Amino acid sequence: MFFYSLLFLFLPYTLSVVCQDLAPLTVDTSYYYRLTNDLTGPTKALDVLPDGSGGLAIVDLGPSSGQFWRLTQLTNGPKYALSTLYLGDALSLDVVNDDGNASTHVHLDTTRKDSGQYWTLTPAANGSFTLSNDFTGLDRPLGVSIEESKPVLGSNNYSGKHWRLAKISDVTGNDEIPALKHVVKGHLNEQGNYDDAHPSIPGTWKAVMVFVDFDDSHARDTDNQTAIGQQLMGNGSLAELFFNQSYSNLNLSIDVRSDLPWHTISGAWRRDWGNNISGYNAAAMSSFTTDEVDFFAYDVVMIVPPQNCGADRSYESGNVTVGSRNVSSVITVADDDYTNWYTMAHELGHSLGLPDLYPYNKTTTADRHLWQGGPWGLMADDYQSRGFVGWHRHRLGWLATERKTFVKAPTASGITKRTLLTPLDGHYGTSLLAMDIGNTSKLLVAEVVQPLQGANATEWNQGLMVYTIDSTVRSGYEPLRLVHNIAGVPSNRGAAWQTPWQVGSTMTYAAEHINVTLKVEQQIKDSYFVEVRYDVVLGFTGPTEFAVPVELIEDPNPDSGAHH
Template sequence: MERPSLRGVAAAATSLLALVATSLVAGPAAAATGEEGPCALPRTEAHHSLGVAGWDDAYPRPARPLDAVMIFLSFPDHSPTTTPAELAADHFPATTHFFQRSSYGKFTLRPHPLRQWIRMPRPSDWYGMQRDWDSERRAAYLRDAIAVIDPKVDFSRFDIVYLVADPDAPGVDSDATKVVNFGRPLRMDGTDIRRIVTVFEQHPPDRNVLAHETGHLFDLPDLYHRPADDEGDWDTYVGDWDLIGSQFGLAADFFGWHKWKLGWLEREQVVCVQRPQDVALEPVAAVPAAGAPLGTRLVVIRTGAGSAVAIEARGATGNDRTTCTEGVLIYRVRNDIPSGDGPVEVIDTHPGTGACWGRSVYAPLADAPLRAGETFGIPEVHTRIEVRGRKPSGAWDVRIITGAQP
């Protein structure tokens, strides 16, 4: 989950100003090259737009190794009972391994945890940490943190910054873990810092929480639905089927669409359907043996100027190894819907039923994938999807019939 933006940071570490109440607007996109093909949606000004044609250079693209500094903050009202090494081990190397698997070895996140606590100037409960944090207290937390960190960290060495609070301090609320975006980059040690992950997790933390937050640093949107009263279901858009939807999901890998956006899937692994055809879909989470081709991982049907239907296979392998159902997943994508408002919606091919009750984050969508021998029609594109079976290699044999009545 992301925090609203920060505005007006000057070069000095102590000049952080107030937080803005609105989301950070997506920056200018890199020019689209046309290499992504006719089904690639263009970027829009929506926050974390899911357009894949072009890249917003305000975000580091995880197509090369990136270095992350992990900084540990203590408070005068509590002596830490854990060590920085223990807290670092809560997240690494697990988070690095998650991204290596998800990217098929194309991306490595290299952690650099500090070995000591850095003391904040005020008691932990003074900052009022919580999910919907008071903007002035939140700004004070960041201003104080930057002031005490600056003499000890050379920010020019790092692409990513994690601020980890003492989990046992009385004012620390694990629900406050967020990405904070700066409305104007903070200039430190000759480098621009545009966003920081503030970590308030308990020890041990929620599973995959740092991978979820790091996904926002790579311009991926929140996919959950936050109910107005915070009391209803949060996972009605995508259920278990993407980490950025829920860090607790049973099928925790990223959607194939996200992997396409991040550059982990290339055009030859994405089929743009414009006529009836048969496709052998490899499970999106399957990591091929060294030197083996990826095969087809994503099928896309363009449905409009800013919309598409995506089709991919999900199976119990890689980051999806804890999934309780397998099959061919179908979902809608929009490039003009901002983070948190439902830019992706999984299509439930088995409406009225569910699966994995008690384990799934949203059981009605846990059985969303099509199984072997099943057929599903997509009315808006007059297309029928037939899952004919599964090959010995593990790929799903899918027939896509365009121009069909659903």
């Protein structure tokens, strides 16, 4: 029996199939199955090597999660992807392409739409079936090498090609992450799910970009609005970022009104934006007639002044009153947007309801190492981060249910969860792990770290990031706080960089009546296999009950979350 065993036993029984003119089999995909071979007999099964290689072997039957095979039907007919409970659907049975369509070796590799991962089950007269893939073809089905006790692809006329399926257990979905209590009342917060201010997840996010200048700082003849619009949008990269980060769920559409002239706003509206940002926004939009722009037809309004006019920091404001109506979100563009289009991505994050993760009282580059959330994630640092953290992708409804899971505290101490965490930028597997820490407004969260632009363009993208998320903490006061790995990174980079937990690391988070230990057991390609253990202490009353009414806490400074 391999090391990665399950926490339950099983009672397999043979799958009954009906063969009609040797048409490919159709399998009930709601079960996990054991794969046995007629040559090695019913006491041996196909299993995954526990060394992180993705290799396979024929071994004795046992409760190993690598023997729990899941068949996922693909779109083009009765073809299936084969994955395991051990490594999840992020890795699928594939051909090692070492000799083209004459290749003989198979393994588990990153799930993708490759022909070597499209498998057909063809019935045989004795109730077994052959297993072939689209890459090597029907004439080279999967068989067994007796000498090496492993599966191989070979010719169509040998006894080891006959396989059988036996049901083991139902396929169960991931547990839903609960909504958090105590939401800070205001424009930006860290509520667990999409909130009342944003009742539906947008499929298309419509924005309009208009251009204004000032009495004492007019646009130059060389300030071409079309070129400026492209610059601020990263020449298409901004829309691509949101499309990719949302897993194709959000289409950002920006209407650049370069057909309109620069509109001059009367009055001293430059560095004094912070004193009356709402007044600036209203004055800017009021300078356009309703025939020119219908601002209320858009989700976001972007107000763009000339570069180097004195506006040095961008802002995002919610519910700006123009006349007798409200515009839901207004972004005031400044010089930082001109030099880095990721700043616009940060401000659009605010438009979607995401708070600032960096602290308002520590905003210089020199003190990034003091930030509780570090420079990780676009809502923390848009100069070094290149994507949204997993919690924010969950909050916005972008991360699919099957790609995130919740671990509820057990009734007694013990190992509660073992799973493979996959990178957020992929499309398969569990990428977000949220853990109960006995608090209805706070969770412990783990995800694979995303690439972070460091010194000399170094990308820090190895290991796991572990943090708490707290819905009682308002924007700019660090609602996301890292659990630092003090031994993880040289100390001269500061605590904020001591984030990734590598293979062999063990992290324990001590809550009031619960200790949660997360162990990074092994790296498998770009994913990490982790174990979650709970130790309950005196006073523990059982798993946290999250089904409670939301309590709103007034934000004493509601505008504090409106700036970058």
